[in-house]
Amino acid sequence: MSADDDLCTRPATELAALVRAREVSARELLEAHLARIERLNPSLNAVVTLDAEGARAAADAADAAQAAGEPLGRLHGLPVAHKDTHATGGMRTTWGSPLHRDTVPARDELAVARLVGAGAIRVGKTNVPEFAAGSHTFNPVFGVTHNPYRHGLSAGGSSGGAAAALAAGLVPLAEGSDMGGSLRNPAAFCNVAGLRPTPGRVPTWPAPMAWSTLSVQGPMGRTVADVALQLSVLAGPDPRVPIALDDDPAGFAAPLPDRLDGLRVAWTPDLGGRVAVDPAITATLTASLGVFGELGAVVEEACPDLSGADEVFGTLRAWLFDATFSELARRQPEQLKESIRWNAALGARLTGSDLARAERLHTTLFERVVAFFERYDVLLAPTTQVLPFPVEVEYPTEIAGVHQDNYLEWMRSCTVVSATGCPALSVPGGFTPDGLPVGLQVIGPARADRRVLEVGHAFEQATRFGERRPAL
Structure with a gap:
């Protein structure tokens, strides 16, 4: 491995320390990553827009600021790639849609601005499904992103380009969003870590429906500590975001513990019998559960009552899709893929009574989950129900012999968790005998984002599954 490749596969926390200590400059770190992008990205298609010259200018400015003794942000000098559904001022943002093939926003949205404000170097955009x-x-603008662990297989989504870029060492930091698993699913497929924070933990602005708690933005990294570091920058209140949490985000950057003494852990292989899971995933995760006992935790098989979660997620998602896409679907149906038109049409048929029922179910679901977490500190579950599948397949239509009716059903291991409002982290959970990554989902009570990071970090450090990098 060359010195540059070694830099590109180190954790972001280590790289940040190296830059602060002036053992490597921001420009040197950037050039190592640009060279790796040039070499590896053509076969992966993870980074779809690259601003090398803009990044070089920003890196040089970062080095000059450090030389002048100016205060340094937590992410000083670290290259970052942004999801192509997140607006970047002066940099193309396509949302994976031909309608926005050449769109260049006037300004950064909040998540991007916070990362850049903390010293990160904006390198480019990562691939997404059409409108995430x-x-x-995959999308009609840039095509499909391949899994770094096996070319020809899916990298997951919708933050698939971000996960693939991290796994391949193209960038040390990336971010994404998650409505029904879009931070967790690709993290599992690509053997990295992705956190769906508590709604409001990472404020989203601008947002057309700012009171909604279904879609959130959040961090991804090769290690849980990298995710925590990035969360310490992304989190924090914003007066323009009505659901933003007021907690000081600095605590997320504090060292994470390696022990879990006394932790009460619940494990469910199938979310209480609600979802079908590939037996290879269940076997891989079950083989690793003993680690929690070795770390001092007590593990029991248990799951909260998730009744109504499917209806809550399905109704609220359809409502959002109606609000976002129905007018476009009427005017230019050929510009939207069928699954978006289908989801928007579901929303258009909703009544006020349907929404009222969903919100009542949402409330009782939350109350049951709160009661569950009075008995347990965290819940463990498979992140995904399937292993990475061929890129030619839009979505799996069968899992362990169970038919999947639409493009959402195969993600229910994540979507039902989204409906609870709980933070959920996907952390590398091992590999199948065939060498494919499996993700372990760590779910905590609402607002216990730090707890799920602590549990994921301790598991990660004990197993070291995340250190098994792809042979690119």
């Missing part, structure tokens, strides 16, 4: 709909990354 679905957990397999």
